[in-house]
Amino acid sequence: MLGYIRQAVISVRNVRFQYPEGGFSLEVAHLTVEAGTRAAAIGPSGSGKTTLLNLISGIERPSLGEVSTAGVRVDRLSAAARRSFRITTIGFVFQEFLLLEYLDVLDNILYPYRLHTELRMNASVQARARELASDLGLGGLLDRSPSELSQGERQRVAIARALVTAPKLILADEPTGNLDPATKQQALDLLFAQCEARSTTLLMVTHDHGLLDQFAQIVDVEALGSASV
Amino acid sequence: MKDSIFLAWRYLRHHRAKTLLLVLSLSVFLGLPLVMRAMSRATQESLLSRAEATPLLLGKKGSSLDLVVEALYFQLKGAEPIAEADVDAINATELALGIPIRTGLTARGFPLVGTSLDYFPFRGLHIAEGRGLAMMGECVLGAGAARGLAIGPGDALLTSPSTLFDLAGVYPLKLHVVGVLEPTYGPDDEAVFVDVKTAWVAEGLGHGHQDLKDAGPDLVLRRNEGSVTANAKLPQYNEITESNVDSFHFHGDASGYPVTAAIVVPHDEKSGILLRGRYVDAPTRQLVRPAEVVDSLNKQIFRFERILEIVVWTVGLATAVMFVLVMVLSWRLRADELRTMTRLGCSRWKAAQIMGSEIVIMVGASVLLAGVFGIVMAQYGETWLQNLILRGS
Amino acid sequence: MRIGNCGPSGVIVMMTTLIALLLGCSKKAAPDQEPKSQHAGPFVIYTVNYPLSYFAQRMAPVGARVVFPVPPGIDPAFWKPTADAVQGFQSASLILLNGAGYARWTRYTTLPRTRIVVTADGCRDGYLHTEQSVRHQHGPEGEHAHSDLACTTWLDLRLAACQASHVRDALLERWPEVKDAVSTGFETLEQVLLDLDARLRTVGKVLDGRPILASHPVYQYLADAYGLSVQSLHLEPDQALSDDDWKELEAMLKQQDAEWMLWEAPPLKRTKLGLDKRGIAVIVFDPAGQAPSDGDFLTVMQANVGRLECAVGVKACP
Numbered sequence: 001m002l003g004y005i006r007q008a009v010i011s012v013r014n015v016r017f018q019y020p021e022g023g024f025s026l027e028v029a030h031l032t033v034e035a036g037t038r039a040a041a042i043g044p045s046g047s048g049k050t051t052l053l054n055l056i057s058g059i060e061r062p063s064l065g066e067v068s069t070a071g072v073r074v075d076r077l078s079a080a081a082r083r084s085f086r087i088t089t090i091g092f093v094f095q096e097f098l099l100l101e102y103l104d105v106l107d108n109i110l111y112p113y114r115l116h117t118e119l120r121m122n123a124s125v126q127a128r129a130r131e132l133a134s135d136l137g138l139g140g141l142l143d144r145s146p147s148e149l150s151q152g153e154r155q156r157v158a159i160a161r162a163l164v165t166a167p168k169l170i171l172a173d174e175p176t177g178n179l180d181p182a183t184k185q186q187a188l189d190l191l192f193a194q195c196e197a198r199s200t201t202l203l204m205v206t207h208d209h210g211l212l213d214q215f216a217q218i219v220d221v222e223a224l225g226s227a228s229v
Numbered sequence: 230m231k232d233s234i235f236l237a238w239r240y241l242r243h244h245r246a247k248t249l250l251l252v253l254s255l256s257v258f259l260g261l262p263l264v265m266r267a268m269s270r271a272t273q274e275s276l277l278s279r280a281e282a283t284p285l286l287l288g289k290k291g292s293s294l295d296l297v298v299e300a301l302y303f304q305l306k307g308a309e310p311i312a313e314a315d316v317d318a319i320n321a322t323e324l325a326l327g328i329p330i331r332t333g334l335t336a337r338g339f340p341l342v343g344t345s346l347d348y349f350p351f352r353g354l355h356i357a358e359g360r361g362l363a364m365m366g367e368c369v370l371g372a373g374a375a376r377g378l379a380i381g382p383g384d385a386l387l388t389s390p391s392t393l394f395d396l397a398g399v400y401p402l403k404l405h406v407v408g409v410l411e412p413t414y415g416p417d418d419e420a421v422f423v424d425v426k427t428a429w430v431a432e433g434l435g436h437g438h439q440d441l442k443d444a445g446p447d448l449v450l451r452r453n454e455g456s457v458t459a460n461a462k463l464p465q466y467n468e469i470t471e472s473n474v475d476s477f478h479f480h481g482d483a484s485g486y487p488v489t490a491a492i493v494v495p496h497d498e499k500s501g502i503l504l505r506g507r508y509v510d511a512p513t514r515q516l517v518r519p520a521e522v523v524d525s526l527n528k529q530i531f532r533f534e535r536i537l538e539i540v541v542w543t544v545g546l547a548t549a550v551m552f553v554l555v556m557v558l559s560w561r562l563r564a565d566e567l568r569t570m571t572r573l574g575c576s577r578w579k580a581a582q583i584m585g586s587e588i589v590i591m592v593g594a595s596v597l598l599a600g601v602f603g604i605v606m607a608q609y610g611e612t613w614l615q616n617l618i619l620r621g622s
Numbered sequence: 623m624r625i626g627n628c629g630p631s632g633v634i635v636m637m638t639t640l641i642a643l644l645l646g647c648s649k650k651a652a653p654d655q656e657p658k659s660q661h662a663g664p665f666v667i668y669t670v671n672y673p674l675s676y677f678a679q680r681m682a683p684v685g686a687r688v689v690f691p692v693p694p695g696i697d698p699a700f701w702k703p704t705a706d707a708v709q710g711f712q713s714a715s716l717i718l719l720n721g722a723g724y725a726r727w728t729r730y731t732t733l734p735r736t737r738i739v740v741t742a743d744g745c746r747d748g749y750l751h752t753e754q755s756v757r758h759q760h761g762p763e764g765e766h767a768h769s770d771l772a773c774t775t776w777l778d779l780r781l782a783a784c785q786a787s788h789v790r791d792a793l794l795e796r797w798p799e800v801k802d803a804v805s806t807g808f809e810t811l812e813q814v815l816l817d818l819d820a821r822l823r824t825v826g827k828v829l830d831g832r833p834i835l836a837s838h839p840v841y842q843y844l845a846d847a848y849g850l851s852v853q854s855l856h857l858e859p860d861q862a863l864s865d866d867d868w869k870e871l872e873a874m875l876k877q878q879d880a881e882w883m884l885w886e887a888p889p890l891k892r893t894k895l896g897l898d899k900r901g902i903a904v905i906v907f908d909p910a911g912q913a914p915s916d917g918d919f920l921t922v923m924q925a926n927v928g929r930l931e932c933a934v935g936v937k938a939c940p
Contacts, residue, residue: 059572080576087574098569102243103236114232115575121232326736346712346734363708365730407705424732471702474730 009035009169009201010056015065017055026051028224033203033217038192040212041205043221049205052221053171057090058082070168087116091162095174097154099146106142109133109160119165132160136190152183159191170195172204237586252594255552258545260599262538264606269534271607272614273527279415280523284501285493287315290515297522300330300490302416303340304619310487311514317484319493324500328492331428335389336404336421339374343428351494352417358382359408365427365477366469368404373418375409382406388431402431403468429486430477437466437477530618560584665797668714670725671698671911673776674741676919677786678718681793681807683800698911699773703727716792722749724773739792742775745784750842774840774909778847779819783812814920818927822848825930833878835902837885840909853878859887863896875900882933905933
């Protein structure tokens, strides 16, 4: 009897990428991440982890090879189509959080809706944002400025922003890099719980090998192919 | 578009100080040249309209500009006076009406203007509160003077001594305010009007004291038949009241008393020409057309205004360049934000729209502020500019 | 409401409202606003004494209003008007002043110069001075005197006619369309005044410089015009003479033996008795500065002249 075969959310084959100004280049032979998987991407600095995320999200386009994300060949899309795809399909969590100090917590969470005409902010979106905030323990902080929050609270706002568009994939680039150990695990637990609740695939770049046993799939970027400067 | 404006507004609101500074700078850049030009035009028109409303002005031979500035705009220029007899002479010609104007003193900073009743209908001045002049010792305030002094009918007002330390000079005269005029938005609003005789008393040319026939020995130096000589102890009244007004008198012939100028209102054009002809070769008098004098002043102002405009536009251009520089630097400092927007899928056009909205909001606010500034200056700046020009003329 | 909490649209609305309010506060009066008239209504003439009031009434046509605001019983020469009364004068179309310093109040009040006519100005070469005035000196100006002009000019009937002519001229200048009525009124008045003048000249000739006493120094023009030698005291008809008054009178009689004494009004009986004892006949000569209770200016002057004529024997007494 065949087991349930989950569709690949990320599929990278024979990709070659080089930055236009020369210097760093990346080759990835093969990478697959299935839907709903909690995956971690590891590798030393300069191994191409961020570049890999950029290729998967469509921020960058490979010179050779195939990149398929959520069933869409992003390597074949135009820049505008990749942007549109990105916002409707992928959520980002950054190491530096990259919250906007001039917006309050709720507006930061809803920020993606302000950037794209494809996304309509209506009452149900606002309700979803509030619910998400509540789930992440931010219910009483919606009118605060990010500068008034702790590091952990700021990270939770970043997580909420990533999830508010109900993406199929979350790409997190060292999301807990600036957190202390206790807060780090708390943030991870929340991220994992939210992804699991929404069946959202998570690919997280991390340097912390101590976290690897919490992930179902480990992607060793260095082993995928070669990276050179 | 709504979202772009929202984000732009929130950013500007968060950085209040920077936003305010930029908006103020821009509004000055936008508003100042226009306001300056509008104010200057309005001031010149206002000066000219008052001058045109004054057909002729008779004064002592000398600076016609000083004469006009002092007699029409009540700015003290020290114009040499003529005599009351000159006013009588004008009236005696039956060619024109002569209206005396006596300036030189002030009352708590406002010019004291001695004149006759004919001045009020001539200038179209009407009583808003109280009544007009009836007795010596009374005064009628211009609307601005009443507001500035916060007094009205029934109150008193002291004239100011001509020099602060003139201990042996004229004492202040206590005037009784009997009326306040309706505003006319001109120099008359800032004046304190008195009968010309009251002005003379305030200057010390007339006075009142007790009857010396009944004076006690401590006040009398010498008493002969038909003649009494008082000493310096004799107190002189510093207020004209109903009970002592009879005692006020002038020494000598009143026709020799000084007036700063006489406004001359010819009965018709021919009379005006005849009068001007009579004063053409007058050795000690000049009969001028205020409109001609002010027109000449306006031409000087216009030349200066052109130079000032160039300076203002240059500064304004520098302000605009600085504004652009500040915006560019600001966007550079927000590189992380721009990168985040890109990574979140924001198009370059949308990013430009957001940044552009900030500029639009600031420029819009600057335009509105410049508009408010312009209106305020139009309301109040004209008088200020007019006084500045007249004091410096 | 904090501006910071408003959205951009809210701020724009507020700024626009502010501008609209500022623009709405109209700064300047409408350029076509007409000045208010100060002399609407009928032609009104104000006078400072009764003779001028009478002259004006004789000549002013129908529709004109002559106002003599001095209350009865008050000497108009020394009347002090209230501010309201002064404003009445200010509202007049024509203000008739006497001249010669009459009505001291005109010195310290504000009257519209263009509507004033000083009726006695130019009627004679200089005005007469009173006999007694105390000169005084204080400060560097030197000696000077106050109120030293005699002012009952109309008692010189020729001068009165001149004053009446100035009233006529003033009326014609301001009301030329009623020339005939004014001129006719003046001519009949002038005739009567000149008749009286002629009669007084006859009296003067008959008297031929014989001294006459006067109760008050108000007959200067009468004396000067008609050659009367008048010595004045300061007595009131309704007050009894004191001992000092009688002494002053007797001192005067010692210098010049007078047979007659002019009084502005009939004196008290005992005053008359005292004068009779001293051989002085009372002649009532009402200066008519104030309106009479009976008759008018001309009837008063006719009676005055009649009494004089009677007293000096020019005409038989009634």
